[in-house]
Amino acid sequence: MPIPVPPDNEDHNSDEESQYPNAEFIDSDVEELQSADFPAYFAERDGRVFHSRGSSLYPMPVDTPEQERMNVQHRALVELMGGHYPGGCPVADVLAEDPEQQKFAMDVCTGTGKWTMEMARDFPHVAFRALDIVPIATRLPLPNVQFTMHDANTPTSYADGTFDLIHARSVTMAVTSYGTLITEAVRLLRPGGLFLSGEWGRYPAFHPDFPGSTPPTHAPALVTFFARLQGALTARGLAPLSPPIAALLAHTGGFVDITSRDYYMPIGSWPADAALRRLGRAFRAVFMRYLASVRPLLIENGGLSEDEVDQMYQNVENELRTVQGMVTVFHTVHARKA
Secondary structure (H helix, E strand, O other): OOOOOOOOOOOOOOOHHHHOOOOOOOOOOOOOOOHHHHHHHEEEEOOEEEEOOOOOOOOOOOOHHHHHHHHHHHHHHHHHHOOOOOOOOOHHHHOOOOOOOOEEEEEEOOOOOHHHHHHHHHOOOEEEEEEEOOOOOOOOOOOOEEEEEOOOOOOOOOOOOOEEEEEEEOOOOOOOOHHHHHHHHHHHEEEEEEEEEEEEOOOOEEOOOOOOOOOHHHOHHHHHHHHHHHHHHHHHOOOOOOOOHHHHHHHHOOEEEEEEEEEEEEOOOOOOOHHHHHHHHHHHHHHHHHHHHHHHHHHHOOOOOHHHHHHHHHHHHHHHHHOOOEEEEEEEEEEEEO
């Protein structure tokens, strides 16, 4: 399987300094790569491509199938939420243009960079900094976007109070301590700045409005799968569950206006609403890709044989096709720095 090397074309950030006179600083602990450098950052195992940089414990592959999964998941989530952030979240107010001050936004664990690029189009006056341990985002960023390599488990060298917005979505498979990430966010945000988090629940769930309110025990294979996955993540040294992020934010004492909201992503074609039914079909395909992506983790860190994983997956896939009312919960939290 080929290593995912983005095209080596002209960097659209070449004129950034003239467009963003207050955005000239570069984080000294991140790297800009040339195409020839990319093979040193990837390793192939069992037909999948993984990152091989530093000591990051991130367990997911970074090849084309996984990037496609991430992109479809992103599009489905934007459609479900009705935008790039939860309804009622004051992103537009925080990023409103200010002639007296350059606005900055950070995307932690940016992945393919879709959220950053689309937000950068919506807010062309904002300087976006997108960080990830692997260089799979486009090498043709918009003029107000800079993609850089950085491990989310280590502090950046950006100055205190640099950012107006810090966005951290789907990072719990990459961070060993969410509390450490929040501490860094408190340091980096300006007073009144916004921290925005979103994490998928790693447990079987059913839509609360579905007739009969199906209990999770109606999907025993998924119960087993998530238990095995959480055990493998724990063995690898990662947070086994999406943490109670609102409680962590409150515990720091550095945030106010802490607001949580959950979104229910359907899995399968059970919704009566046509738009949700289409989303459910798409997300079922996303979940199938997710199963393939975490398979090496379950074998390497979960103590399962290939045959055991095959049998479990057969049962899970049957439930994904037949059990009605199934959803994945996307937990969002946003808060302002005090």
